[in-house]
Amino acid sequence: MAKNGNGNDPAAGRRAPAGAAVLREDKTEAIRAAVFAELAAVGFARMSIEGIARRAGVGKTAVYRRWRSKLHLVLDVVSAVAAAGLPTPDTGSLRGDVRMLLEVASRALRHPMASQIIPDLLAEAARSPELATALRAALHDSQEGVAAAVVASAVTRGELPQDVDTRLALDLLTGPLYWRLLVVRDELPKGYLDALADSVAAALGAE
Structure with a gap:
């Protein structure tokens, strides 16, 4: 390796010092x-x-x-949650896909930490544009992709018309759960998710 006139390696000064933090x-x-x-x-x-x-x-x-x-720490954690996203179901029917999404979402929202953290961060987001953007990605944009995939599959199967509104589908899927579990903070009665899945499929115009 080339050395300078003093016999030293010129790259040595660019190396991390001994004991540098890993x-x-x-x-x-x-x-x-x-x-x-x-x-x-x-x-x-x-x-x-x-x-x-x-x-x-x-x-x-x-x-x-x-x-x-x-703030940057929370943004990183929230972004990691967004990257994980919701699984895209493939049950073979719109109603089945909707029911599975509702089950996954309801379990996540009923988690003790989620039920405390999400309302608090939503309130804080009103004062922090950076946090608002990160929350949008975590709580909306990532889920919209899943809703779009569910709608597209249903259209391909002939269960939904071509002009169905994907954003409306997301509102119908998540709105009632957010309201019931995070705003009203009420338990889900027996059969609620089944009834909600039927209502969502019907509201979207499932044939």
């Missing part, structure tokens, strides 16, 4: 889990880097090496 994945995951726990426990406004670090069992510097603020 971002351990286990710590990163612990921090992400702590974010969810802190959001559920105290909400976004009262959440702090100190509290997150304490819950994750790491120092504050471990958090700041990865994210420069709690």
Whole structure:
């Protein structure tokens, strides 16, 4: 390897110094889990880097090496949720696909953390355009793709007309559950998801 006039390797100065921090994945995951726990426990406004670090069992510097603020940390976590998305069902019928989506969505919304975190973040999003954009991706855009796939399959099977409104389908799929589970905070009575699946399929014009 070429050396300079002093006999030193010129690339040496560009190397990471000995003992430089390596971002351990286990710590990163612990921090992400702590974010969810802190959001559920105290909400976004009262959440702090100190509290997150304490819950994750790491120092504050471990958090700041990865994210420069709690907003960016939450944005990252929310974006990861959006990337995961909902599974696209393929039951062979519109009603079956709708019923499966309702089941998955209802389980997610009834999770103790989700039932605390989502309303809090939606309220905070009114004051933070960045958070509002991330929540839109997590709670709307990713789900709209699934709804579009369900509608497209139903159109191909001849169950729905060509001009069905995909965004309306998403509203019908998720609106009642958000309202009942996160706003009214009421339990779902027996047979509710079956009845809702029938209503959604009928409202979309299923033949």
